[in-house]
Amino acid sequence: MSPKKAAPSDSRLVLENLRIATPEGRVLLENGNFTMAAGELLLLIGPSGGGKSTIVNVLSGLLGSEGAAWQIRGSLTLNEKYYDLADDVCDAGGLVFQDNALFDDLTAAQNLAIVMDHAGSPTPELARLIESLLRDVDPNQSVASLSGGQRQRVAIARTVLARRPILLFDEPNSGLDPHAAQRLAELIKELCIKMGTPAMIVAHHYDDLLEMADRVLILDPVQRTLHQTPPERETIAARLNAIGAVAEERAQDEIPGVPSRAWEKRLRERPPILWFFHYLWEYFWVLTASPLTIAYVLGGAAIVSFVTMWFGFNYDMLGDYMRSFVHDDALLGVGFIIMTIAVPLIGCILIVARNNAIITADIGNRLYSAQFRAMHNLHIPGRKYLNTAIVLNMVVGSLLLILLSSGVATWFALQTWRLIFPGQPFELWREHFFRLFVMRPDIFWENAGWVVLKTVISTFLASLVAIHSGMGRKNSVIDINNAIARSIVYGTSVTLLVHASIAVLQF
Ligand SMILES: Nc1ncnc2c1ncn2[C@@H]1O[C@H](COP(=O)(O)OP(=O)(O)OP(=O)(O)O)[C@@H](O)[C@H]1O
Known part of the structure; x- marks a missing residue:
């Protein structure tokens, strides 16, 4: 079997001393450490603009793909394979994009077929899982005409079929009602277990996902670090409140790269x-x-x-x-x-x-x-x-x-x-x-x-x-x-x- 067709079962990832600075040199994370074990579901939460999507982009090898020169340091070990993130790009994460990023010119079936033709056929168990996920989707329908929820499930199925060693979800529950969000968390957990793959979900609204999560990572933009907590509402709320209080205290400080009172003179009316x-x-x-x-x-x-x-x-x-x-x-x-x-x-x-x-x-x-x-x-x-x-x-x-x-x-x-x-x-x-x-x-x-x-x-x-x-x-x-x-x-x-x-x- 060729390496690209090997099932990524029982993946384990260790990320150490991750440091991320924006192309302008603003440090988002100083010393991030976490592990992800097979079948584990992690939630990544934290204040807006802290760098959650950036971490997901590091894990999917997409950071800087648009040409910006991000500064990354740290190491990542994935199933014995070692990456020095200053030099190496690790594209182990299959990402379900926030806006799905489906191929609009292809039908639902073709969106999956193009992935399968490059990654190999799914195992019978995975195929059954995808069938049940897409029960209400006509394979011949153009993805432009699917509903928001259907588009999301096609996007998930497409990423699952790529069989990357890690699954990543960027705000998958935005716009979903609590029940649908819970169903989504169950589905992702089921995928993790059946595929032997860890998954990370970036979410602002984490309440409905906690039940299925194994651990929670809180990105603290004040201390520029990652805190690990169990998936318990009170612990998370306390930690987020503490971050919020310090952030508020520091709100008067100048933010690097943004001149103080930069908005003041912009908020005045001019002739239309x-x-x-x-x-x-x-x-x-x-x-x-x-x-x-x-x-x-x-x-x-x-x-x-x-x-x-x-x-x-x-x-x-x-x-x-x-x-x-x-x-x-x-x-x-x-x-x-x-x-x-x-x-x-x-x-x-x-x-x-x-x-x-x-x-x-x-x-x-x-x-x-x-x-x-x-x-x-x-x-x-x-x-x-x-x-x-x-x-x-x-x-x-x-x-x-x-x-x-x-x-x-x-x-x-x-x-x-x-x-x-x-x-x-x-x-x-x-x-x-x-x-x-x-x-x-x-x-x-x-x-x-x-x-x-x-x-x-x-x-x-x-x-x-x-x-x-x-x-x-x-x-x-x-x-x-x-x-x-x-x-x-x-x-x-x-x-x-x-x-x-x-x-x-x-x-
Ligand atoms: N291409 C880019 N060039 C420069 N800075 C960027 C770029 N993309 C994002 N940033 C900055 O990096 C920081 C982190 O952005 P990121 O999208 O990772 O945050 P986030 O925690 O996912 O935010 P949100 O929860 O609001 O989606 C932000 O301050 C943002 O302005």
């Missing part, structure tokens, strides 16, 4: 319109002014200018002999096309493709994570702020970018012409490339008007497409991804149509 400008600036940076956006759009203009000049002159149908005869008019024509057709079209397509993806993703995520509902409930006109900021930035930002692109395209056109006709004076190029515009200011303004018109209409319509795609119903991240794809396809199609239609009117 400032929030519109906040979002306007936020989107201006993302949609128009970020260096990557500018480089991307200007790069497009440079390439289209080079390609039009190079191929326009090197591959003209009249051949080398005629090239110098038609040079002046060809330069005029190519210059006209680059400035009024090609650069605005390519620029708008690039802008719309990129920005529609960003806008739809942003709106979709805000919708999915209930931010618009929260804004509505808090009487913040969030949709108005965001939609207006988006449309303004798309239209005005695109005009600015097209203007910049025209400058870059002009410079590249000149350099390409110099490559094709070395030694020719710059004035010759300028005279013909801009001939129409320089000699006839009315033509300049008329064509500038057409460019502005197609840029404004196409980016305005594309921004509406992006907002509409983002605002559609979102049950899962897959819905957001599909909306982004739709937004790019419809947005760029609208842009092409608008530019083609206006070009027809233009000539």
Whole structure:
């Protein structure tokens, strides 16, 4: 049998001298020690923000996985295997996440199948346990449409199937009524015993879990230590009260990393319109002014200018002999096309493709994570702020970018012409490339008007497409991804149509 398929029976964990400091250097725990024996159920409790989830993340090997540099010291021994936590990552703990973290694109059965296919089939006893756990869940149902309790049980079953040596639960009873919380504790205890695995539950509401718990660890953020107590209400309450009293005494002290009275000046009213400008600036940076956006759009203009000049002159149908005869008019024509057709079209397509993806993703995520509902409930006109900021930035930002692109395209056109006709004076190029515009200011303004018109209409319509795609119903991240794809396809199609239609009117 391969090691990954070995049943993690009779696991034993010893954790010694655990020290945890946040990436900012704030010490959460100084000298944490505890053991977990096979079949044992531990409760980890303590004040909010003390570091309970952080300990669970250490045991599941997830601490710092998002890129933050936590400072960890201590040792962990798991069934004879030794980890120096300063250097080694121990991912022995299978974690049931607080928000379940189910794979939304898969059905309930697939959420379990993907784990089994990587960890091996469960023992018949474990399979029976999971069957009874998921009796009321249709295996073919998408997990997005399951109830909260059903989602939680699928998440538990999924973690159990991974058969890690330790089971970890982060706030599994939040939102459960006392009876359901007790049932959950019984279930977890049953799993521990049948799998020969220890489990740790992080919980704020521990009352209904005590009966099933073997021991309780209290994280004391004042002394930065872990106290072990038996699962007795009075002992725990006394200990938590003592921590609370000292914490209150120290509440006036400055907290490292948080300047004293940091909130005082934040709790004053300002004119609400400032929030519109906040979002306007936020989107201006993302949609128009970020260096990557500018480089991307200007790069497009440079390439289209080079390609039009190079191929326009090197591959003209009249051949080398005629090239110098038609040079002046060809330069005029190519210059006209680059400035009024090609650069605005390519620029708008690039802008719309990129920005529609960003806008739809942003709106979709805000919708999915209930931010618009929260804004509505808090009487913040969030949709108005965001939609207006988006449309303004798309239209005005695109005009600015097209203007910049025209400058870059002009410079590249000149350099390409110099490559094709070395030694020719710059004035010759300028005279013909801009001939129409320089000699006839009315033509300049008329064509500038057409460019502005197609840029404004196409980016305005594309921004509406992006907002509409983002605002559609979102049950899962897959819905957001599909909306982004739709937004790019419809947005760029609208842009092409608008530019083609206006070009027809233009000539
Ligand atoms: N990624 C991070 N970067 C910096 N500090 C963090 C990060 N995540 C958490 N913290 C800080 O670490 C401390 C411990 O957080 P943790 O989530 O472990 O506390 P907790 O005891 O689980 O809190 P709660 O009971 O409120 O969920 C908090 O002060 C928090 O602000």
